Amino acid sequence: MGLDITKKKRRIALGCEGSANKLGIGVILHEGDAAAPTSTVLSNVRHTFVSPPGTGFLPKDTAHHHRAFFVRVAKQALADAGIRIADIDCICYTRGPGMGAPLASVAVAARTLALLWGKELVGVNHCVGHIEMGRAITGADHPVVLYVSGGNTQVIAYAEQRYRIFGETLDIAVGNCLDRFARALAISNDPAPGYNIEQLAKKGGRVLLDLPYAVKGMDCSFSGILTRVEELAAQMKANGGKGPDGEPFTGADLCFSLQETVYAMLVEITERAMAHVGSNQVLIVGGVGCNERLQEMMALMAADRGGSVFATDERFCIDNGIMIAHAGLLAYETGFRTPIEDSTCTQRFRTDEVLVKWRK
Amino acid sequence: MALEKLNLEHIPPTCQIYAAFFRDVSNCEFLHTQLLSRNSEFEYAFIDASSVISRLHLLAAVYSAANMLLDGTLRTPNVHSEIVVSLNTNNNIADAYRRWGITPGKTKDLIVVKVVLSSSTAQVEASTQAQTQEAIWDHIQQHVKGTPTPLTDAELAQTTEWPKVRKYYRLNGVPSLERLADEQEQRQQSESLAIMGMALRGL
Amino acid sequence: MAAADDAQFPPPKVLTYPASTPPTLITQGAEGRLYKTTHLTRDRPCALKYRPPKPYRHPILDARLTKARLSSEAKVLERCWREGVPVPAVYAMDPAAGWMMMEWIEGIPVRVGINQWLGERPEEGAEIPEGADETPLVDLMKRIGAAIGALHKTGVVHGDLTTSNMMLRPVQGGQANGGAGNEGKTRAVEGDVVLIDFGLATQSMSDEDRAVDLYVLERAFASTHPRAERLFATLLESYKSTFKKASSVLIKLEDVRMRGRKRSMLG
Numbered sequence: 001m002g003l004d005i006t007k008k009k010r011r012i013a014l015g016c017e018g019s020a021n022k023l024g025i026g027v028i029l030h031e032g033d034a035a036a037p038t039s040t041v042l043s044n045v046r047h048t049f050v051s052p053p054g055t056g057f058l059p060k061d062t063a064h065h066h067r068a069f070f071v072r073v074a075k076q077a078l079a080d081a082g083i084r085i086a087d088i089d090c091i092c093y094t095r096g097p098g099m100g101a102p103l104a105s106v107a108v109a110a111r112t113l114a115l116l117w118g119k120e121l122v123g124v125n126h127c128v129g130h131i132e133m134g135r136a137i138t139g140a141d142h143p144v145v146l147y148v149s150g151g152n153t154q155v156i157a158y159a160e161q162r163y164r165i166f167g168e169t170l171d172i173a174v175g176n177c178l179d180r181f182a183r184a185l186a187i188s189n190d191p192a193p194g195y196n197i198e199q200l201a202k203k204g205g206r207v208l209l210d211l212p213y214a215v216k217g218m219d220c221s222f223s224g225i226l227t228r229v230e231e232l233a234a235q236m237k238a239n240g241g242k243g244p245d246g247e248p249f250t251g252a253d254l255c256f257s258l259q260e261t262v263y264a265m266l267v268e269i270t271e272r273a274m275a276h277v278g279s280n281q282v283l284i285v286g287g288v289g290c291n292e293r294l295q296e297m298m299a300l301m302a303a304d305r306g307g308s309v310f311a312t313d314e315r316f317c318i319d320n321g322i323m324i325a326h327a328g329l330l331a332y333e334t335g336f337r338t339p340i341e342d343s344t345c346t347q348r349f350r351t352d353e354v355l356v357k358w359r360k
Numbered sequence: 361m362a363l364e365k366l367n368l369e370h371i372p373p374t375c376q377i378y379a380a381f382f383r384d385v386s387n388c389e390f391l392h393t394q395l396l397s398r399n400s401e402f403e404y405a406f407i408d409a410s411s412v413i414s415r416l417h418l419l420a421a422v423y424s425a426a427n428m429l430l431d432g433t434l435r436t437p438n439v440h441s442e443i444v445v446s447l448n449t450n451n452n453i454a455d456a457y458r459r460w461g462i463t464p465g466k467t468k469d470l471i472v473v474k475v476v477l478s479s480s481t482a483q484v485e486a487s488t489q490a491q492t493q494e495a496i497w498d499h500i501q502q503h504v505k506g507t508p509t510p511l512t513d514a515e516l517a518q519t520t521e522w523p524k525v526r527k528y529y530r531l532n533g534v535p536s537l538e539r540l541a542d543e544q545e546q547r548q549q550s551e552s553l554a555i556m557g558m559a560l561r562g563l
Numbered sequence: 564m565a566a567a568d569d570a571q572f573p574p575p576k577v578l579t580y581p582a583s584t585p586p587t588l589i590t591q592g593a594e595g596r597l598y599k600t601t602h603l604t605r606d607r608p609c610a611l612k613y614r615p616p617k618p619y620r621h622p623i624l625d626a627r628l629t630k631a632r633l634s635s636e637a638k639v640l641e642r643c644w645r646e647g648v649p650v651p652a653v654y655a656m657d658p659a660a661g662w663m664m665m666e667w668i669e670g671i672p673v674r675v676g677i678n679q680w681l682g683e684r685p686e687e688g689a690e691i692p693e694g695a696d697e698t699p700l701v702d703l704m705k706r707i708g709a710a711i712g713a714l715h716k717t718g719v720v721h722g723d724l725t726t727s728n729m730m731l732r733p734v735q736g737g738q739a740n741g742g743a744g745n746e747g748k749t750r751a752v753e754g755d756v757v758l759i760d761f762g763l764a765t766q767s768m769s770d771e772d773r774a775v776d777l778y779v780l781e782r783a784f785a786s787t788h789p790r791a792e793r794l795f796a797t798l799l800e801s802y803k804s805t806f807k808k809a810s811s812v813l814i815k816l817e818d819v820r821m822r823g824r825k826r827s828m829l830g
Contacts, residue, residue: 208623217722217763260621267619268593275593297619304618369582369601419603424655427577431660536647552666556641556653563634563658 005089005333006034012042012083013090013332014113015325016074018066018106019098019126020150021049021057025073026322027081027088034333035358039136043080044315044322045073054186056179063101070109077321085117092328095123095338096349098151103345111343122328123338126319127152127351130285131163132330133323138310140283146270146298147351149286149319150175153266155218155273156351158359163351166273167218174262175288177222181258184233185251192318197255198291204252207243211261218272220265229258263294267301280307290317330358362508363497365489368423373484375426378474378496379418381409381515382506389464391504401499405443406462409469410521411528412447413551414513420555421446422473429477439475449529449557459528469519471511472500517547529554572596575613575662586611594762599667602654608667609654612636612762615661630658632762637663639719639764646717649710649732649757668757670733673707674726677788679751697794703731703752704794708801710756711777716806720772722763724780726787730757770808774815777802781820 005011010031017024026044030037049065051057078085093110096103114121131145145156145163153169172180175194182193187200211228214221232254235241243249270282282302284295295311302309316323334357366377385391394402405425412418425442428434436442436453448456462470474496478484501508509515526532531550540546578586578598583605586598595614602609614629616622633656643650656663680700707729714721721728731754765772777799785792799816803809 208621210627213624213628260624264617264620264624268617272593300619301617368603369605369607370577370580372580416603416607420655423603427655427657430580431576431657433659534645536645539647552652553645555655556644559653559655559663560634560637560641563638 011089012087013325013329015092015321016106016110017094017321017324018102019094022319023047023066024321025077026325028325043077045077050190053188059099059101063105066105090120090332092122092324094126096346100347107345121338121343122332124324124328125354128354129323129327132327134283134285137312140281140310143281143283144273144279145283147286148288157277161356167269170221171223177226181229184230200252201255201259204256209257218269267297282309284311287318290314361497374478376476380472381509381511382470383509385470385506387505388467392462392464405440405473407471408467409519411460451562529557602664609664611664613662629661633658636761639761648713668730670731672727673729676731676751699749699752704797705801706756708798709805712802712805715773718768720767720776725783728760732757770812770815773812774819778819
């Protein structure tokens with residue numbers, strides 16, 4: 001090496017993400033002072049494994065998808081970025097958390113690139129990737145972060161070099177709850193079950209069905225709600241379900257009620273964390289963060305507190321490679337490396353385990 | 361005049377509340393009949409003083425009813441019946457009347473409460489108010505046959521029948537009461553528990 | 564959280580009616596607001612807790628939650644009060660309108676008392692030196708432990724135990740102890756411990772819930788009063804001597820500590 005990375009004016013990282021059903025590879029450029037770099041997205045390519053309606057994505061099939069598409073996606077990312085392999089400083093990959101088989105397939109691919117091109121590796125925490133990308137895109141400097149996806153539901157705030165988890169789900173993630181509900185109604189997984197639930201919910205709203213509301217302090221729980229909506233979906237199919245007004249309810253009413261309930265819970269725990277840490281900025285990250293109703297409710301809450309909400313669009317909300325490249329490069333600039341012999345991945349990797357050396 | 365004007369916190373001047381206390385009332389039968397026949401001249405809350413612990417206890421019920429009147433959320437026909445029901449710990453109206461209402465042959469000491477809600481501020485002027493108060497007192501005095509008594513804790517304490525009160529507010533075997541030796545403290549604690557039971561009515 | 568935000572939040576309707584002294588906003592949290600005002604008579608101070616409607620929530624859901632939460636809090640307070648656990652009495656409420664009036668607890672929060680007491684120690688950040696007379700603080704820890712023991716005995720878990728959610732109510736009739744020169748400091752940690760803010764309380768008899776209650780306090784105590792962290796053991800001892808079923812709770816507490824925030828998580 002010999003070269004001091006912090007002295008380099010332009011630093012480039014390639015990031016590989018595949019912790020769930022999205023395979024994403026992106027290239028990021030950092031310029032200027034390593035303590036406060038300007039970031040430019042050079043490329044952000046993604047390919048999603050979509051399973052048929054009524055089914056979820058299984059680890060084995062998903063891993064197969066990632067292996068099958070890795071080279072294609074990587075080539076596209078390099079071509080879009082218009083850079084040479086020599087320009088790349090490091091290869092970043094998702095160490096976890098996520099599904100074992102897909103994580104492993106992408107880790108192997110990243111390791112291969114590192115050995116092939118003689119680059120250093122940086123293992124990245126998926127959640128930290130979301131947070132850092134969200135901060136970089138929106139400019140939110142010290143937000144309370146709501147991280148909501150198919151596998152995670154956390155309320156996070158930064159304090160003393162760590163992203164601390166103030167609240168989280170006590171059972172399943174909110175995205176998992178939505179995905180599994182979509183299966184019960186055989187709602188399409190293309191482009192994403194959550195997106196289709198939201199479109200359907202816009203047609204509902206005649207009634208609000210009574211669902212469990214499970215908030216405990218800054219934590220919450222979704223399994224009871226899932227059980228209830230699955231029961232209601234079954235009742236509806238058997239034509240035995242009646243809403244509070246005595247009229248039969250529709251799938252759209254179910255989608256509407258589910259959204260109103262789970263998003264209210266998320267906004268409530270976020271608000272509690274904001275009051276706790278004394279912040280009035282909220283940043284929503286993760287795939288569920290694309291949901292417009294969630295963003296709207298969060299904005300109403302933030303406005304009520306004299307604050308504001310920051311959210312990103314589907315390019316950055318949904319799992320992607322660029323966030324891994326960005327968070328990895330931030331760590332790389334502080335001297336962090338993942339030696340090849342330690343370049344494992346792990347299904348369990350808590351957000352607060354990462355030492356955030358790049359922030360004060 | 362033994363008709364007192366009650367000034368409660370968080371009650372606007374448009375809502376005027378008057379109360380009087382009579383000992384040894386001899387015409388409960390007559391008063392009860394007026395209530396049953398819904399005689400509009402007898403729009404009062406008649407409360408059996410033997411079930412009342414203290415002035416504060418009474419005021420808590422009056423406040424609750426007045427607040428519902430102001431909010432338009434009365435659950436009984438009028439503010440006066442609401443006062444009687446507000447003394448209860450559940451929403452059973454008949455039960456409340458049996459316990460705190462007027463019972464011919466049983467009620468001896470009687471608290472009379474009158475609530476007047478003015479629609480305009482003109483009626484709130486001091487002179488108008490005095491007239492109202494006088495008119496109410498004339499009517500009460502004319503029809504309630506008993507000894508006017510100051511509505512004070514000391515007087516009320518003389519008429520309280522504790523076995524009844526303890527039963528109505530489930531005060532028997534309450535640990536926080538049993539460990540108190542001092543009678544005055546016990547009385548205060550009971551008052552607090554009664555007011556709390558009323559606040560939580562029907563929950 | 565600034566008081567300046569006050570103006571943009573209208574008070575509940577009940578507080579728009581006149582009182583001898585105007586209501587004052589005491590705290591503004593995520594849950595709602597706490598006002599100091601009066602109940603029935605001018606000499607009866609009270610705390611009014613108001614849960615304003617949340618604009619982001621569906622109105623039906625919002626009404627249901629507000630009502631259920633206030634009702635549950637009131638029921639917990641009544642239960643505690645009947646059992647003799649030191650908590651504020653409920654004076655009046657309108658769950659549908661989102662408010663509840665409670666007894667006003669005089670005094671200072673335990674957090675302030677402890678910090679005042681510790682504040683007179685010489686060096687910042689240092690532990691209380693060996694040999695220093697920490698009897699008043701130890702006594703306070705015992706009283707806190709006893710209050711929580713009594714609470715758990717009634718089948719209630721607080722859900723948000725911190726030293727900010729406990730008051731030190733001055734003992735009526737003044738105090739006798741406190742040596743010369745030490746008086747101000749000693750007085751800071753004197754008084755009856757009264758538990759407040761039951762907004763997250765639930766009725767539960769499970770060891771797990773009770774242990775989590777203690778664990779939340781333990782963490783809050785350690786971060787708020789790092790210099791007195793060592794004295795937390797005194798609190799637990801006192802809890803144990805007040806509450807018969809404490810031993811199984813304390814065993815569970817070990818588990819909860821071990822688990823910490825290491826809940827398993829899948830990406």
